[in-house]
Amino acid sequence: MTRSTGTSAWLDLPAQDVSAVMPFYSGLFGWEAEDLGEEFGGYRILRSEGELVGGAMSVAGMTCPEGSDLPSEWGVHLAVDDVDARVAKAREAGGGIIVPADDIGDSGRMAVVLDAVGAPIGMWQPNQLDGYEFTGKPGSPVWFELMTHRYDDAAAFYTAVFDAELVPMGEGTDEGGDDVRYATNGSGESASWGLCDAAGMMPEDAMGWRVHFGVESTEQALASVRELGGSVLDGPVDSPFGRITTIADPEGASFRISAMGEATTEG
Structure with a gap:
């Protein structure tokens, strides 16, 4: 593999x-x-x-x-x-x-x-299928994260079962970070997904894994979402990792879109 x-x-x-x-x-x-x-x-x-x-x-x-x-x-x-x-x-x-x-x-x-x-x-x-293709292009998966109220339990599970190497956000840098605990599996460009302590941020029934797909333009994507029968659940929110919006498809399955070209700088 x-x-x-x-x-x-x-x-x-x-x-x-x-x-x-x-x-x-x-x-x-x-x-x-x-x-x-x-x-x-x-x-x-x-x-x-x-x-x-x-x-x-x-x-x-x-x-x-x-x-x-x-x-x-x-x-x-x-x-x-x-x-x-x-x-x-x-x-x-x-x-x-x-x-x-x-x-x-x-x-x-x-x-x-x-x-x-x-x-x-x-x-x-x-075996014959390694997995999805890492391209970073619009229309492709660009990030995955687990939102949980039980951060420490999740960290222990994924370390034991999947050999996760969790690196707290900002570790080894001069970034002060905020009060939200967030770690990535791997550091820098090798990071493949994130783990977020969502206690106090999101209700318990909203916990779980969520997928981010890349888009070229937030506004164009949101116009398409509405025309195609989807809905906006949250956002857009500006971040250093792209402009992020939470979407639901016509059956209610949720995911996030990220316009990485619209990322903001901190400071």
């Missing part, structure tokens, strides 16, 4: 009506969707300008253990060297199993676990 254990590798969208929601993403990001057919349950591979972004699938008729419909929400998968061994580590670290380890054709082997703070997280052991 070319990605090291614990780095972001894949993302996908389970949707109640994947055919109905795909035009939203095609219109917003210009994605093309390839249906893999019945053998893979109608799973769709998503590309931006021919480069891999992630996947989407229908969960119509599928329910949670308590009987409610499975929600439409973006899921994140981290690279692992051995899915089965890492699932065992997840159990030992206080996690649970949502989707047991299974082979996905000759693409790789996957599982989805519940981490120690209650957030679903996928595992991807690549």
Whole structure:
């Protein structure tokens, strides 16, 4: 595998009506969707300008253990060297199993676990498919982060299960930072995702992993979101990492857009 254990590798969208929601993403990001057919349950591979972004699938008729419909929400998968061994580590670290380890054709082997703070997280052991392509271009994934009220528990889980190397924001620099605890898995350009202590910032039911996609222009993207039936949940917010807005697609699956060319400087 070319990605090291614990780095972001894949993302996908389970949707109640994947055919109905795909035009939203095609219109917003210009994605093309390839249906893999019945053998893979109608799973769709998503590309931006021919480069891999992630996947989407229908969960119509599928329910949670308590009987409610499975929600439409973006899921994140981290690279692992051995899915089965890492699932065992997840159990030992206080996690649970949502989707047991299974082979996905000759693409790789996957599982989805519940981490120690209650957030679903996928595992991807690549074979023929290494993962999405790191491009940084508009329409591609540019960042991932876990928001939690239990920062220390999350840090312990991802360190034990995914070999995370968490670096507190501003460590080793002259930046004073603020009162929010935020760490990245890796430092500088090697960072692949973030962990945020969201206690006091967000309600408990909003916790979990969230995905950021790059856009060229915030205003153009927001106009498209509204025209295509989506909604703005929060923002835009200016930051040194881009102008960031939280969006919901027509089924309510949330994600963030980041116009990195509109980043502000601190000071």
